[in-house]
Amino acid sequence: xxxxxxCNFGRIMLKIFxxxxxILSIYLILGFTGCYEKWFGGPAGIVKAPVYWLIRAGIGIxxxxxxxxxxxxxxxxxxxxxxxxxxxxxxxxxxxxxAHLVMLHIIIKTVGEEVRMxxxxxxxxxxxxxxxxxxxxxxxLMVHGVFFRDFEHLNYWGRIPAELEANGAVIYYGNHNSAxxxxxxxxxxxxxxxxxIRETGCEKVNVIAHSKGGLDMRAALALTxxxxxxxxxxxxxxxxxxxxxxxxxxxxxxxxQQQMVANTYNAGAAKxxxxxxxxxxxxxxxxxxxxxxxxxxIKDNPDIYYQSVGSKLNHPASGRFPLNFTYPLVxxxxxxxxxxxxxxxxxWGRNYQFLTVSGKRGISHGDMIDLNRENIKGFDVxxxxxxxxxxxxxxxx
Numbered sequence: 001x002x003x004x005x006x007c008n009f010g011r012i013m014l015k016i017f018x019x020x021x022x023i024l025s026i027y028l029i030l031g032f033t034g035c036y037e038k039w040f041g042g043p044a045g046i047v048k049a050p051v052y053w054l055i056r057a058g059i060g061i062x063x064x065x066x067x068x069x070x071x072x073x074x075x076x077x078x079x080x081x082x083x084x085x086x087x088x089x090x091x092x093x094x095x096x097x098x099a100h101l102v103m104l105h106i107i108i109k110t111v112g113e114e115v116r117m118x119x120x121x122x123x124x125x126x127x128x129x130x131x132x133x134x135x136x137x138x139x140x141l142m143v144h145g146v147f148f149r150d151f152e153h154l155n156y157w158g159r160i161p162a163e164l165e166a167n168g169a170v171i172y173y174g175n176h177n178s179a180x181x182x183x184x185x186x187x188x189x190x191x192x193x194x195x196x197i198r199e200t201g202c203e204k205v206n207v208i209a210h211s212k213g214g215l216d217m218r219a220a221l222a223l224t225x226x227x228x229x230x231x232x233x234x235x236x237x238x239x240x241x242x243x244x245x246x247x248x249x250x251x252x253x254x255x256x257q258q259q260m261v262a263n264t265y266n267a268g269a270a271k272x273x274x275x276x277x278x279x280x281x282x283x284x285x286x287x288x289x290x291x292x293x294x295x296x297x298i299k300d301n302p303d304i305y306y307q308s309v310g311s312k313l314n315h316p317a318s319g320r321f322p323l324n325f326t327y328p329l330v331x332x333x334x335x336x337x338x339x340x341x342x343x344x345x346x347x348w349g350r351n352y353q354f355l356t357v358s359g360k361r362g363i364s365h366g367d368m369i370d371l372n373r374e375n376i377k378g379f380d381v382x383x384x385x386x387x388x389x390x391x392x393x394x395x396x397x
Contacts, residue, residue, distance in 0.1 A: 003078045004122075008115045010074025014108050017067045024060045028053070075107060080373050081114040082107065117375055121382070125166050132168030133390040136397055138204040138231045139170035140389060141196065143189060145211025145369075146282050147265075149178045149273060156210075158370025163382040169389055172196050172205070174213065177274045179265065181281035182212070182294065186219035190226040197229055204231040206397050208388070210369050211341070212286060214238025214308075214348070215294065222298045231397040232305040233349070234388065237338055237368050240308070241345040242291030244333035245326075250287065291345075300349070305397065309388075310346025311338045311355040314362035320372055323364050338365040355379065 030039070031053050076087060086107060093103040144156045150173040155161060161171045176188035193205055207230055209217045214235030221227045250258070262279035269277035284290055300306055313319050316327040323339030334342025346354065356362050357378035366372060370381045 004115055004118045006074055007078040007111060010071045010078065011108055011111045011115060013067055013071030013074065014104065017064060017071055018104070018108075020067065021064055024064060028057055028060065031056070072107075075111050079111050079114060081110050081375055083372070083374070086110060114375065117380075121163075125163075128167070134164050134386060134393065135168030135170075136206055136389060136393045138206050138397055139172055139196070139200065139202055140164065141172045141174065141193065141205040141207045143174040143176075143207060143209035143213035143217055144178075145209075145213045146286070147178050149269075150175050156369060156371075158373050159382055160370050160385045163386055164389055167386050167390075174209075176216070177277055178269050178272075179274065179277045179279045179282040181278060182215050182219050182285045183223065184278070184281070185212070185216035186223055189216055189220045190224035193220075193226045193229055204229050206230075206232045206234070206389075206392050208234045208236065208385075209238065210236040211238055211365065212282065214240065215285070215291070218298055218300075218348075219294075221301050221304060227301045227304065230304055232307070232392055232395075234392075235306075235308045235346075235348055237310055237341055237346060237365050238308065238348065239286055239291065239341045239345045240295070240348045241342075242288030243286055243330070243341060243345065244288045245330045246283065247287045247289060248333060250284065305395065306349030307351040307353075308346055308348040309353045309355065309368070310341070310343060311363035311365075311368050312336050312343060313339050313364050314356060315360040318361045319364045320366060323366060338363065338368070340365040355384075 029035075072090075075082065076090075082090075086103075090103050090107055093099040142157055142161065144150060148156050150156055156173075161169075165171055172192075174189055174192055176185050176192065180188070196202065196205060207217050214233075215238060217230075217233050217235070221230060221233065258280060265279040266274075266277045269279075285294070313323070313327055316324045318324075319327055319339045327337065327339045330337040330340060330342060334344065336343040343354070346352070355368075357376065359377075361376060361378075363376065363379055367374070367376060367379075367381065
């Protein structure tokens, strides 16, 4: 909570700045016009006592500047919810009369809501600390989707793992390549699960897999020998029936251009740690045609609990780049979607949850893994995963 305390102190300083600026302005106006002398019997106005009032104006402005800069630096340095957008707008609008007041109000309000939510979260976690509601029988393996990797200092799952661990969960990561054919990723994940079993002595793992990671794990369970070591598979916004817009794009883009993009991506991914990355194999395995073939071949294991989660954006403008651009295209081919995957493609397994919020916001493909570390009104992504894992614990997993 150290970050939140600093952030809240900065917010308080900005509120103090607002009120004291109003008081100082009234005081100086009364003084400069001579009203202070007339009404309160104080010093003469600025015409008769210029040095007196100029010194006080200078001191007042200096003190106000110190209060403001302490506050703004603290919130800029510690707030997660301001993001790049509000920080940049704050700097730009800071030089524009009236606009700077509007921006200051937005900053104070945004930071205040962040502080309120984090304090509420900390209190809730403290109250249930002894219950360890996420201490499942088997550890949790979190499997990323396509075009991402598990980095030590840039967690694919945002703030979610820390929240799960705070409630008793034991977390591991897939550590597989960012782009590969489903069957190749399945082999990598099977090896990773065997490694976890060897090193920890646990009997099984609960897998939570996002996007293509869900297909990778389904393949691993059906095509490798790791099924006895997996208790449950929860897929998050996985395109189980593929993405029709991917079929369309791949049919329209010439093979030469496809290969150019693939070569560029593969070269970059290799530098970041991928071993033999294959951009095109990963993309083609997400088409509706390939997924249809995949579903005909890959069958669920009756000894494993399968469940799924999906979400929906309500308006393209609510999605972060590039989902705000892909949303209309996906909607044309796949209907309601999360910016990448159509609603009809999410459902898999015995239990299915479909999530959205009222209004224009909705919940995107990236929101489901806390990609932007954004607090969404009506949807607490961290608490959603806490309850998801708590549910696995209640089922004995």
